[in-house]
Amino acid sequence: MKKIFVFSVVAAASMLFAFGAPKKEVFVKESQVFAKVDNAKSKSKKWPSSVVIFKDDMSAAKSAAKNWKIENGELKGSEGAPLVIKNAKGVYAISLEFNADEAGEGCIFVRAPKGDVSKAVCIKLCQLNADKGETSIGSINGVIKPGNKFNETKDGRWSRIMIFVEEEGVRVTPNTNLCGHYADRNFLTYKWEDISKKSGYEVAEEGEAGFLCSKGNLKFKNISITVF
Amino acid sequence: MNIISRRNFLQTAALTGAGLALGPSLFGKDEVVDKNWKSPHANLVSPDKKVRLAVIGCGGQGGVDANIMAGGVQFAAFADVDYDRASAWFLREPNVPRYRDYRKMLDEQKDNIDAVLIATPDHTHFPAAVMAMNLGKHVYVEKPATHTIGEARYLKALAKKTGLVTQMGNHGHAYDGCRELKEWIEAGVIGDVTEVHIWTNRPVWPQGVPNPDPEKKFEVPSTLDWNLWLGVSKYYNYNPDYVPFDWRGMWDWGTGAIGDMACHMFDPIFTAIDLRGDVKVSSESEGATEFSCPKWAKVKYEIGASKTRPKPVTFNWYEGKCRPHLKDLPDGLFKEEKDIPHTGMLYVGTKGAIIDTDDYGTRMRLLPAEKWEVFRKNRPPKKYARVPDRNARMEFIRACQGGPTPGSNFVDHSMDLTEWGLLGVLSLRLGNKTIDWDYKKGVCRGLPEANKFIHKEYRVF
Numbered sequence: 001m002k003k004i005f006v007f008s009v010v011a012a013a014s015m016l017f018a019f020g021a022p023k024k025e026v027f028v029k030e031s032q033v034f035a036k037v038d039n040a041k042s043k044s045k046k047w048p049s050s051v052v053i054f055k056d057d058m059s060a061a062k063s064a065a066k067n068w069k070i071e072n073g074e075l076k077g078s079e080g081a082p083l084v085i086k087n088a089k090g091v092y093a094i095s096l097e098f099n100a101d102e103a104g105e106g107c108i109f110v111r112a113p114k115g116d117v118s119k120a121v122c123i124k125l126c127q128l129n130a131d132k133g134e135t136s137i138g139s140i141n142g143v144i145k146p147g148n149k150f151n152e153t154k155d156g157r158w159s160r161i162m163i164f165v166e167e168e169g170v171r172v173t174p175n176t177n178l179c180g181h182y183a184d185r186n187f188l189t190y191k192w193e194d195i196s197k198k199s200g201y202e203v204a205e206e207g208e209a210g211f212l213c214s215k216g217n218l219k220f221k222n223i224s225i226t227v228f
Numbered sequence: 229m230n231i232i233s234r235r236n237f238l239q240t241a242a243l244t245g246a247g248l249a250l251g252p253s254l255f256g257k258d259e260v261v262d263k264n265w266k267s268p269h270a271n272l273v274s275p276d277k278k279v280r281l282a283v284i285g286c287g288g289q290g291g292v293d294a295n296i297m298a299g300g301v302q303f304a305a306f307a308d309v310d311y312d313r314a315s316a317w318f319l320r321e322p323n324v325p326r327y328r329d330y331r332k333m334l335d336e337q338k339d340n341i342d343a344v345l346i347a348t349p350d351h352t353h354f355p356a357a358v359m360a361m362n363l364g365k366h367v368y369v370e371k372p373a374t375h376t377i378g379e380a381r382y383l384k385a386l387a388k389k390t391g392l393v394t395q396m397g398n399h400g401h402a403y404d405g406c407r408e409l410k411e412w413i414e415a416g417v418i419g420d421v422t423e424v425h426i427w428t429n430r431p432v433w434p435q436g437v438p439n440p441d442p443e444k445k446f447e448v449p450s451t452l453d454w455n456l457w458l459g460v461s462k463y464y465n466y467n468p469d470y471v472p473f474d475w476r477g478m479w480d481w482g483t484g485a486i487g488d489m490a491c492h493m494f495d496p497i498f499t500a501i502d503l504r505g506d507v508k509v510s511s512e513s514e515g516a517t518e519f520s521c522p523k524w525a526k527v528k529y530e531i532g533a534s535k536t537r538p539k540p541v542t543f544n545w546y547e548g549k550c551r552p553h554l555k556d557l558p559d560g561l562f563k564e565e566k567d568i569p570h571t572g573m574l575y576v577g578t579k580g581a582i583i584d585t586d587d588y589g590t591r592m593r594l595l596p597a598e599k600w601e602v603f604r605k606n607r608p609p610k611k612y613a614r615v616p617d618r619n620a621r622m623e624f625i626r627a628c629q630g631g632p633t634p635g636s637n638f639v640d641h642s643m644d645l646t647e648w649g650l651l652g653v654l655s656l657r658l659g660n661k662t663i664d665w666d667y668k669k670g671v672c673r674g675l676p677e678a679n680k681f682i683h684k685e686y687r688v689f
Contacts (some may be wrong), residue, residue: 025463027685030378033460034331034359042331044456047311050322091450093311095319162315166450173315224322228311228450 050095050224053085060225062086062115067213075220077213082109082117088209088225092165096223097158100126103216110165111192111207119201121192122212123163123172137161137174138188143198158221165209168192267630270391271364273342275629280304280342282365284330284356287313288472289370290347293397296621297345304341307333312451313472328453330356338363343628346370347397351481352459354379355686361386361394368624370397371491372483373642377650378683381670384643395624395634396642398491401499402620402635405589407612409575409582410500415608417594418577420539421501425557425574426493427546428587430485435477435548436515436523440469460686477521483653484521485547489587490649491642496589497575498645502536503529503543510662511655524548527652539578545652561595657681 034040053060054075058068067080077083088094094108105126112120124139137159139145164171169191192203211220273279281301283294286308294303294317303321307330308314318326327333334341343366346356354374357367361383373396374380387394400406413421448454448466457471458464461480476482497503508530513522529543546552552574554565561581562568573584574595581595594600615623615635623634636642654672655663658681664673672678 026688027462028688029685030354030376030382030683033355033686034362037335037359037362040331040359041335042329044329044332044453046332047318047326047328049326050318052322093315095315160319162319164312164315164451168447168450171312222322224319226318 048226048228050093050226052222052224054220054223060086062208062210068211073221075211075223077106077211077218077220079213079215082112082115082210082212084112084115084208084210085225087227088165089206089227091167091228092209093162093226093228094165094209094223095160095162095226097160097221098125099158099219099221101217104213104218105215106211106213106218108161108163108209109212110163110170110209111204112210113204113207115208115210117210117212119204120207121170121195121199121203123161123170125159125161125218138172140170140190140195141199144190144195169195265632267627267633268391269366269393269627269630269633271342271366272393273629277629278302279366279625279628280340281625282333282337282341282344282360283307283317284333284344284346285348285352285370286317288347289397290345291316293345293347293368293370293621296619297625300622300625301343305333305337309454309456310449310452310472312449329456331359334359334363334365338365341365343368343393343625348459349457349475349481350483350487351375351461354383355460357383358386361390361392364390364392366393366624366628368395368397368621371642372487372646372649373397373491373638374646374650375483376682376684377647377654377670380643380646380650384638387638387643393624393627393634394638394642395620395627396491396636396638396646397620398495398636398642398645399620400492400588400590401495401641402615402623403588403590403618404614405584405586405592406496406499406635407610407614409496409584409589409592411608411611412582412592413500413575413577414611417580417603417608418575418582419579421497421541421575421577422539423558423574423576424497424541424543425546425552425576426497426544426572427551428485428489428493428571430489430547431477431521433474433477434469435484435521436517437477437520438517439478439519440467442467455689458687459689462687478519479521479657480519482521483650484525484656486525486527486545486649486652486656489547490545490652491645492587492589493573494649495636495645496573496584496592497543498648499641500575501541502534503531503541503648504644504667505531505534505537506667507531507651507665508662509651509655509665511652511660513656513660516656516659522548522656524550525652525656526550527655529648529651654678654681 054070055073058070062084065081065083067078068083069076107122107124109117109120109122122141125137162173169189172188196203279301281297281303282305283290284307286306303324305325306314306317307327309328325337344360345368346353347370348356350372353369357369360367374383446466446468454466476488477484511525511527513525515523525547527545532540552568554562558576569585575582580599582592583595584592594603627634651665655661658678663675666673
């Protein structure tokens with residue numbers, strides 16, 4: 001009888017939370033923590049799945065651009081028009097691997113108002129003239145530079161980058177170790193307001209995301225987008 | 229300590245057709261033979277199949293563990309309350325289902341999971357492990373496996389009842405040091421152990437600090453589900469000073485320096501001699517509050533002789549700025565104060581002493597130095613089986629496939645070890661009161677106020 005009462009308390013408490021009733025904390029004893037697994041079902045949402053794009057076709061592109069094509073599961077771009085991605089809105093993450101030829105230079109842009117890359121937030125992918133102190137991967141609009149330099153590989157290997165577009169700013173993780181033990185979550189985090197100040201124009205609250213190849217040739221693979 | 233048979237297990241395995249699939253990699257090269265090895269565990273995975281592993285807490289130490297297990301498992305699902313911390317694994321395994329809430333993951337994916345790696349903050353280990361084990365899943369739980377002594381006893385009983393494979397993440401237990409120390413002490417190298425001194429430079433995170441601005445409402449990062457991070461803990465407003473790391477020094481979520489390091493540094497001697505039984509535990513410390521663990525602490529355990537423990541043992545722990553001084557130690561072990569290493573374990577017996585300057589028990593030597601020079605050329609024979617590649621994570625995975633029971637399993641070892649460490653935590657939480665621990669009943673004699681720390685309450689979240 002006592003057990004049934006305890007389970008009912010747990011279930012009732014869970015329902016209260018689920019239906020958004022005023023939050024009054026309910027506590028149980030250790031022997032009642034998931035003593036019956038059925039009580040443990042959670043209403044919380046799953047993480048959204050990642051969608052792989054630009055692997056087989058250009059259907060994820062908002063508009064056709066002649067300087068972009070798919071070959072052998074890779075997205076290949078040359079100097080020219082930007083490639084705008086459909087459905088990169090709100091809070092989302094883009095992850096991909098990229099490879100540039102010797103002359104290759106470009107960026108991933110986000111929050112481009114109506115596709116205007118000149119007013120976008122451009123995250124640099126390739127670094128030319130590294131020895132002359134130019135900005136590295138992960139720098140923003142050429143005006144905000146990471147404290148540490150991150151170089152893309154120019155020897156044929158692929159580099160990896162993840163970009164999180166969030167409400168307060170954008171976070172970039174270029175070529176990082178997959179599983180840093182004491183990872184700093186502020187690593188390469190840039191706030192929209194700081195980007196606006198330093199870039200000399202207001203970053204749009206909404207805008208499009210995509211790829212830009214400004215010199216040479218770029219290749220991308222394993223591109224996925226996750227909208228949260 | 230499991231004594232493992234290699235040769236005879238392979239004989240048995242060959243007869244049952246499992247030998248080829250399991251292969252000699254399940255065992256090291258120099259084990260002691262157990263002629264009748266047969267896994268006693270429930271829900272074993274066929275050795276020719278990969279263990280389907282779910283991960284709860286993919287960043288930090290969970291990422292390290294998963295990386296080491298990756299070659300031997302098929303990832304079945306990931307759960308993490310923060311996609312920022314989990315993003316490396318989400319990227320690396322884009323087709324593996326991902327969840328914020330481990331409860332939802334276990335509920336929805338239970339038919340696709342054999343084992344669960346739990347590497348969340350300390351306060352969440354227990355509920356996650358209980359749910360996984362109630363669903364019949366083997367569990368590898370990071371250290372300290374539990375937040376309270378009550379939880380440790382509960383998990384030990386649950387492991388016994390379910391027969392599942394269990395392992396705590398004190399990975400140093402798979403190194404040779406624990407076995408060597410046991411072999412040396414059993415061979416009488418230092419006589420009967422009477423004193424233990426263990427000291428660390430931890431905490432290397434804030435302790436003895438006030439709760440930073442508990443009323444202030446910081447914006448929760450969009451990547452984090454703060455309510456799920458808190459889990460069974462009472463509710464606190466989000467504060468960037470709590471996560472992702474500094475919770476270790478905060479009682480509601482961590483267990484401080486002693487909780488963090490006891491599972492490693494107490495392990496060799498806890499393996500080598502029997503320290504189970506009634507014990508008196510006292511402490512000195514500074515700066516502890518209801519919220520924060522102390523800036524520094526000394527804890528003293530005094531345990532009497534028994535059938536398995538020829539002499540009473542005094543066991544001393546030093547953390548923060550504390551460390552043993554010449555006056556604390558037997559004469560002649562160190563000439564000057566500066567000779568005492570900054571971190572280490574010292575075991576003093578009736579006939580000598582052993583010092584170890586590695587947190588995981590791999591740098592042992594006899595004191596004084598001249599005794600060591602003679603001893604190192606004439607060590608006692610190996611009695612206890614070594615873990616292949618000294619790899620605790622793969623020891624667990626192999627056990628899920630019928631291999632030997634992991635050394636730091638809940639039933640025989642790790643929950644008792646965790647309890648020993650948490651007895652020190654208990655004395656600190658009680659404001660340095662001396663506790664008189666009744667081992668059989670699991671209570672402090674004459675201290676009813678200790679019960680709220682032995683058995684805590686869990687928020688329904």
